[in-house]
Amino acid sequence: MSATQQIEPSIDHYLAEYARVERDLPGSDDSKRERSAELTRFSEAGFPSTREEDWKYTSLQPVEKRRFEISDEAEPVALDELRAFIPADLDAHRIIFVDGRFNAALSDVDDLPAGVTVRSFADYLSENAGATVKAREIEEEPGSLTAMNAAFFTDGAYVETAANAVLEKPLHVISVTSGVRDERMTQVRHRYVFGENSQAVVIEHSVGLGSKAYFANQVTEAVMGRNAQLTRVRIQQESERGYHVSSFFAQQRRDSRVFNHGFDLGGRLARIDTNARLVDHNAEVHFNGVYTATGRQHVDNHTRIDHATEHSLSRERYKGVLAGHARGVFNGKIVIQKDAQKTDSDLSSDALLLSDNAEVDAKPELEIYADDVTAGHGSTIGQLDEDAVFYLNSRGVSEEGARAILTYSFANALVQKIGIEPIERYVEAAILAKLPGGRAYVDLA
Numbered sequence: 001m002s003a004t005q006q007i008e009p010s011i012d013h014y015l016a017e018y019a020r021v022e023r024d025l026p027g028s029d030d031s032k033r034e035r036s037a038e039l040t041r042f043s044e045a046g047f048p049s050t051r052e053e054d055w056k057y058t059s060l061q062p063v064e065k066r067r068f069e070i071s072d073e074a075e076p077v078a079l080d081e082l083r084a085f086i087p088a089d090l091d092a093h094r095i096i097f098v099d100g101r102f103n104a105a106l107s108d109v110d111d112l113p114a115g116v117t118v119r120s121f122a123d124y125l126s127e128n129a130g131a132t133v134k135a136r137e138i139e140e141e142p143g144s145l146t147a148m149n150a151a152f153f154t155d156g157a158y159v160e161t162a163a164n165a166v167l168e169k170p171l172h173v174i175s176v177t178s179g180v181r182d183e184r185m186t187q188v189r190h191r192y193v194f195g196e197n198s199q200a201v202v203i204e205h206s207v208g209l210g211s212k213a214y215f216a217n218q219v220t221e222a223v224m225g226r227n228a229q230l231t232r233v234r235i236q237q238e239s240e241r242g243y244h245v246s247s248f249f250a251q252q253r254r255d256s257r258v259f260n261h262g263f264d265l266g267g268r269l270a271r272i273d274t275n276a277r278l279v280d281h282n283a284e285v286h287f288n289g290v291y292t293a294t295g296r297q298h299v300d301n302h303t304r305i306d307h308a309t310e311h312s313l314s315r316e317r318y319k320g321v322l323a324g325h326a327r328g329v330f331n332g333k334i335v336i337q338k339d340a341q342k343t344d345s346d347l348s349s350d351a352l353l354l355s356d357n358a359e360v361d362a363k364p365e366l367e368i369y370a371d372d373v374t375a376g377h378g379s380t381i382g383q384l385d386e387d388a389v390f391y392l393n394s395r396g397v398s399e400e401g402a403r404a405i406l407t408y409s410f411a412n413a414l415v416q417k418i419g420i421e422p423i424e425r426y427v428e429a430a431i432l433a434k435l436p437g438g439r440a441y442v443d444l445a
Contacts, residue, residue: 011043013067021070026122034133038150045144057329057361058300063243068185068215074099075178085207087426092170100154100186115165121156135221138249146247149219152187161198170201179210190220194228201231208239218246224256231259238267247273254280261418264291264299265434271300278312287316288414292434293326300329307340320351322358323436330362338369347377352410404437
């Protein structure tokens with residue numbers, strides 16, 4: 001029996017759900033046909049299975065067995081409910097989506113600089129007959145869940161910068177699932193189109209409220225013009241009953257730069273795919289990520305950097321901290337195509353296990369088809385250095401405090417790479433609140 005046959009009842013539900021909501025989905029008749037084709041792609045492939053190499057360690061059975069539905073309307077959410085997720089002292093533009101729908105009352109995208117557009121993706125689709133569901137410039141968006149998103153997405157952020165435009169303040173994009181009603185799903189899609197020599201900082205924040213189970217499926221596309229620069233900070237703080245899947249696809253032209261910082265702190269299960277394709281000379285990409293998991297959380301990060309032409313650079317570094325019975329997965333792949341001579345790339349993954357029951361499966365990979373390249377990769381999985389713990393104890397630091405200091409130092413090195421102090425402070429505090437002994441570190445600081 002095939003995987004598709006095994007999950008047919010689940011697929012039938014989503015075919016029926018699409019029929020129920022199709023009329024209300026934004027876009028022209030052409031985009032509706034595009035959505036329908038993506039629905040077919042999803043239904044034929046089905047949910048990913050652990051039989052697939054890329055999903056070997058992550059089962060979506062908990063998602064598959066439920067019957068999630070698109071909310072007919074967003075639940076009311078007050079700004080006060082979100083203040084804990086807005087970094088103090090951060091001067092930023094803000095666009096907020098609640099249950100997959102743009103909330104104008106909570107957003108603040110006034111006073112944008114000349115040449116910068118920030119708006120609802122649903123409005124963009126509805127008002128532009130030629131707009132497509134998927135960015136034409138992105139050559140491929142693999143995976144059945146990205147197809148599911150393309151079929152079902154209700155809204156997201158559409159950001160466009162003209163040539164030479166600079167978004168001087170960060171843009172904080174917050175996707176909120178209210179968690180008021182059981183078995184709801186949010187399907188959000190963001191698109192960033194950056195003109196030549198333009199720059200922006202975008203903070204993508206996934207937040208879960210309430211106590212009900214939900215499924216959040218998000219896709220982000222970034223189309224990078226020549227010498228454009230994107231700094232993207234992705235913060236995932238879904239609720240403990242949230243199932244989170246997200247994918248990022250960047251297409252980079254000559255001299256463009258992408259700095260992607262990911263921080264996974266929440267969710268019952270989280271799967272994140274981060275992809276960049278460097279298609280022109282001197283393109284540069286940096287992937288940095290920190291994931292922390294406790295209890296029985298499951299966090300899976302898959303990355304792929306594709307060097308398609310010569311003289312490009314990539315740097316990738318991920319760190320995981322796991323406690324309790326948590327499980328982490330990291331699979332990072334750098335592909336250097338035969339025409340990508342003079343590529344310079346490096347990939348590393350490090351994980352810290354704070355309990356005997358925590359587990360990490362890590363697999364950094366290089367695929368090299370060119371002969372004049374510089375490339376390296378490595379992976380470590382370990383526990384705290386007991387000699388270092390003893391040393392701190394001898395200096396009067398408690399056992400809990402010593403372990404907190406060492407754990408925090410391990411993770412914080414990548415937080416400091418963000419380079420924007422209010423965001424760094426927010427992420428640091430969020431990590432400390434999650435880590436065992438984090439309170440002890442705060443007391444010592």
